[in-house]
Amino acid sequence: MTEPTPPLLAGHCHCGAVAFTLPDQSAGVLACHCEDCRRRHGNFSAFLATPIGEVTLQGD
Numbered sequence: 001m002t003e004p005t006p007p008l009l010a011g012h013c014h015c016g017a018v019a020f021t022l023p024d025q026s027a028g029v030l031a032c033h034c035e036d037c038r039r040r041h042g043n044f045s046a047f048l049a050t051p052i053g054e055v056t057l058q059g060d
């Protein structure tokens with residue numbers, strides 16, 4: 001019997017030129033309400049935080 005493949009999180013930039021995948025369990029969500037983030041994004045910001053070695057990038 002083979003081990004089940006862990007689920008992946010996947011996404012891409014707005015134009016689709018760069019895509020990423022990372023193991024679902026590796027990501028934590030950070031939310032920031034600082035003034036800089038609110039000014040840049042128009043509201044608070046939410047980010048995925050994961051070790052860079054677990055991210056696979058595709059594209060230019």
Ligand SMILES: [Zn+2]
Nearest residue numbers: 032033034037
């Ligand atoms: Zn911030």
